[in-house]
Amino acid sequence: MKCIIIDDEETARAILQQLVSENANLDLKGSFNNAMEAIKFLNKNDDIDIMFLDIHMPGFTGFDLIDTLQNPPRIILTSSDKNFALAAFEYEMIVDYLVKPFSPERFEKALRKASNEPQSIEQKSTSETMKQETEDDEMFISVSRRLVKITISSIKFIEARGDYILIKTISKDYVVHSTLKKIEEKLPGSTFLKIHRSFIINIRMIIDIEDNSVLIGKDVIPISRSKRADLMKVLNLL
Amino acid sequence: MPKSPNLDYIKQLSGGNKEFERKIITIIKKELPVEIQSYKKNISAREFEKAAEIIHKIKHKIGIFQMEEAYKLAIDYEESLREKEDRYKEKFEIYLRQLKSFVESCEI
Numbered sequence: 001m002k003c004i005i006i007d008d009e010e011t012a013r014a015i016l017q018q019l020v021s022e023n024a025n026l027d028l029k030g031s032f033n034n035a036m037e038a039i040k041f042l043n044k045n046d047d048i049d050i051m052f053l054d055i056h057m058p059g060f061t062g063f064d065l066i067d068t069l070q071n072p073p074r075i076i077l078t079s080s081d082k083n084f085a086l087a088a089f090e091y092e093m094i095v096d097y098l099v100k101p102f103s104p105e106r107f108e109k110a111l112r113k114a115s116n117e118p119q120s121i122e123q124k125s126t127s128e129t130m131k132q133e134t135e136d137d138e139m140f141i142s143v144s145r146r147l148v149k150i151t152i153s154s155i156k157f158i159e160a161r162g163d164y165i166l167i168k169t170i171s172k173d174y175v176v177h178s179t180l181k182k183i184e185e186k187l188p189g190s191t192f193l194k195i196h197r198s199f200i201i202n203i204r205m206i207i208d209i210e211d212n213s214v215l216i217g218k219d220v221i222p223i224s225r226s227k228r229a230d231l232m233k234v235l236n237l238l
Numbered sequence: 239m240p241k242s243p244n245l246d247y248i249k250q251l252s253g254g255n256k257e258f259e260r261k262i263i264t265i266i267k268k269e270l271p272v273e274i275q276s277y278k279k280n281i282s283a284r285e286f287e288k289a290a291e292i293i294h295k296i297k298h299k300i301g302i303f304q305m306e307e308a309y310k311l312a313i314d315y316e317e318s319l320r321e322k323e324d325r326y327k328e329k330f331e332i333y334l335r336q337l338k339s340f341v342e343s344c345e346i
Binding site for chain 2: 009010
């Protein structure tokens, strides 16, 4: 795993470099004493797997750095302060929090946690969409940092809501940070159809169609004029 | 009884690698006096927030040399400085002298 170290304290960097050098799975690609240098490096190198990041740095903190990055790698925070542990939970790319000075055993434990995480945050969030289909009719969605298994055939429809989508199933509604486009790719085209720029429906759930809308459960969903023909074509095949 | 400063943690990290031990001691010998100087300057100027930032770094070194009581006091001192108070100053500075003296005595 390719990694970098960011810490304004030289002693801390030297200790991390030593621990990294003793782990055959780690390949140190850079060590930085300030966040700005690290950002420049990360902008040119998008293949970094792990970032060891100090929180307390003058001017630009570790959290500031995380907020700056569009696609941050997995992060192991390091700090001499336990007080930021709670704040760390707000960031899903942070896989562990090491309080300095930490032991080699604690360092290895953090690495094991990092290794067990998905390969990148991009994978994680693009799939807020979804994730490993375990069986044909199941998928996982990311809800409040939990991966929740849902049955695809139980989905009634999906509605775009800004940066989120509402997945309405027979039993429950889920709001997921994703887009209609991303989830559409995961759904079987034989039963799911985008009938409006904001709606994908499960055509097996349609109760009736009237004018330019379909009724699914108690929800009336609009049909775009341009999508109506597609819907009628699919229905004819059923 | 307060734990005296020692090199146990550095030896644990090094796993017998003397080169690393020399390297880390060299860095601390270089870094600590600068931090202490900066701390003194800021505490004299009653720049408590800046002093707290320096204590934060020194705290890590106190931990490296396993000065348990000093480490706990450094946590309290850092917090008090962030609240614009210098409680624990005298006691902390005794530990700081102890740390400085120990580092200076470390053979490279």
